Amino acid sequence: MTSTLPVVTAPKVPAQRKPVPEARSAGRTSPSRRPDLLLCGALLVAILVVQGWNIASYPTLSDDEGTYLAQAWAVQEGKGLAHYTYWYDHPPLGWIQLALLTWIPKLLSPDSMTVGSMRVTMLLISGISAVLVYVLGRRLSLPRWAAGLGMALFGLSPLSVVLQREIFLDNLAVMWTLLAFTLAASPSRHLWHHFGAGIAAATAVLTKETMIFVLPAVFVTMWRHSHRETRKFALTGALTACTLIGLAYPLFALLKGELLPGGGHVSLWDGIKYQMTRPGSGFILDAASGSHGVLRSWLYYDRVLPLGGLAGALLLLATWRWSVTARALAGPSLAVGILALVAMRPSGYLPAMYIIQALPFLALVLAGGTASVAHAVLNRMRWVGRYGIAAVLAVAACAYVVPRWYDGDRTAVTAEANAPYRAAARWMATEVARPEKTRVLVDDALWLDLVHSGYRPGLGVIWFYKADLDPAVTKTMPHGWKDLDYVVASPTVRRDAVDLPNVKAAIQHSTPVAVFGTGADRIEIRQIQNATGGAR
Structure with missing residues (x-):
């Protein structure tokens, strides 16, 4: 009897692949982070030094600053939501945040709870917002130099230095809005990032209600950066979170019996009615209007960021169909467009701090427009001439911008206005x-x-x-x-x-x-x- 043994063959061992470098393991669009950290850190130091130097002495103290800080003091002292009868001019979340920011300085030195000394707390807000501008620029596919340019435009423009020093609710709201954009553009596309974006957007609106105009731009950014399979669920969840948190304000008024007008109390309805019917400041392009005076005050400090940012937004919106950069920056471009249209209402009221809400988006679209033009023009040239032209254009831009910014920032760090x-x-x-x-x-x-x-x-x-x-x-x-x-x-x-x-x-x-x-x-x-x- 003959037995047949099975033929045993050695298993095939797959060829080993080289390990994927750590810097590329997160995906093709994730470069080494060290250059980003160095560039962002250097710009952050420069921004904090310029904005912090002489912060208590310039610009002139504003009555609005005093109001918000006094309301924060009332919260700290347990005297309610304001130092007088709270009426529904703004949601109270903004100065509740100020109360938290100023709590430790006030605890250490009660007499320091004054506008000039407490301006220093705004440096924390400016620093966080500046970093978020850089991170958002990178997440929206801007090259490293363009993201750095956007951060510098946002933090070092004389207009930014003046307005971001002041204790305004708009600065807090911008920080939350930038966080919403950054989460909406998350490269990992986790659902909780999109829910977080909705929560951050609602917090921005409850900090300063006019940030509601920017919400469409947040959701456009989320639409572009979400998975196709989970896009509807992500947007629905974010919108639901934003709406439910936003409804906390009218619910607060309802529980206090102050939702509708009545005898002996203020009401949310009266506050909304006042905001909708208050006298307007005229058409912004009418030289005799108050709005035009506000525009002149903005351009007095800086023309580069407002006008250049608006031109950048128009360029990106016009080239949206065939420009990758334009599509990537659709959200910030839309935000600039919406805020510009609101400012141009003939019967609207235009406060001086309104432009704070547009500053990060103006900076991003100006940087993005610069990157788009540079890419379109320089890539058509030979290698040697390309970098020569780039150097000439960079020197020309610096020659125009630096002297004007130097004068404005020098005033901010040396003038005594208070x-x-x-x-x-x-x-x-x-x-x-x-x-x-x-x-x-x-x-x-x-x-x-x-x-x-x-x-x-x-x-x-x-x-x-x-x-x-x-x-x-x-x-x-x-x-x-x-x-x-x-x-x-x-x-x-x-x-x-x-x-x-x-x-x-x-x-x-x-x-x-x-x-x-x-x-x-x-x-x-x-x-x-x-x-x-x-x-x-």
């Missing part, structure tokens, strides 16, 4: 005999200074608008202006007193006892004649 405010606060702290018994009208830029000097918050030191517009304050003034002792007539107080009878009468029936500064920027401390207030 000496009159500090002198007025010092005079009120040292020359008034009994601050705790004195009633004085001030703008909100000085309100916290006087609170720290011993004046009673709310009814002793009074935000001047409240002397005419807040029933809780006016009922404590049965004799009107005669129940006051002093009025600190800053430029803001003098400008707005025209429409405030009590404030106007207080100025008319007072004499200056101290004046700090000269011209239109002077601050007058005026003692009211025939007063029945606490000082006499």
Whole structure:
């Protein structure tokens, strides 16, 4: 009997492949991160130095800054959502964040809770936003140099240096909006990134409600960067998260019984009605309008970023069908277009800080437009001539931009614009005999200074608008202006007193006892004649 043994053959061993380098393991579009970290870090240091140097002295203190910081102080002190009756002008999430940012400095030094000293907290916001601009630029396929250019444009433009120093809700809202864009453009395309983008977008709107105009651009970016198979689910989830969180604000008003108008309370409806019906500032291209004056103030600080960014957005939108860069930057270009159209409403109101919301998108599309033109032109040239032309164009651009930016940034780091405010606060702290018994009208830029000097918050030191517009304050003034002792007539107080009878009468029936500064920027401390207030 013959047995047949099976033939045993050695198993085939597959040829070993070379290990994939770590830098490429995440995908073809993920280069080594070290050059990005070095470039981003160097730009971040430059931005923080330029924006932080002389931050308390320039620009001039704003009444809006004082209002937001005083509201943050009220949150810290457990006095509610504002230092006076909260009415629904802005959602309170913005100054609640300010309260968190200023909590540790205020805990270490309570007297430092003033506008000038607390501006330093805005450096954290500016730094985070600048880094997000760079990361977003890289995620939107900008080359490293173009992403760095966008970051530099965003953080070092004189317009940015001035506005990002100030304690404005818009700066906080921009940070959350940039986070929403960055998560929406995540290369890993995780669903939680898209949900996070919806949450960040809602937080931006609840920080400053006008950021709602940018939401379409966020969802366009998410559409382009999501998986085709899960795109509808991702967008639905992000939109649901954004909507549910946004509804927290009207729900808050409903639970407080302040959603609709009624006797004896403020209402969200009245706040919305005021915002929709407030007098407009005119068409931005009408030389006689207030909006045109705001535009001139923006261009006074910098023409490169606003005009160049707008031109870049128009270029990218016009070349969207055949330009890879234009398609990649569709979201920021759309954001610039929407914000520009809103600013051009003939009957709209245009505040000076409005452009803060557009700054990162102007920077990105200007950098992207530059990259697109450079790619289209230089790639058609021979290798040697290509880099020569690039060097010439770069030198020409620097020769135009650097001197103008140098002058603007030099002013920001050397000028002293707030000496009159500090002198007025010092005079009120040292020359008034009994601050705790004195009633004085001030703008909100000085309100916290006087609170720290011993004046009673709310009814002793009074935000001047409240002397005419807040029933809780006016009922404590049965004799009107005669129940006051002093009025600190800053430029803001003098400008707005025209429409405030009590404030106007207080100025008319007072004499200056101290004046700090000269011209239109002077601050007058005026003692009211025939007063029945606490000082006499």
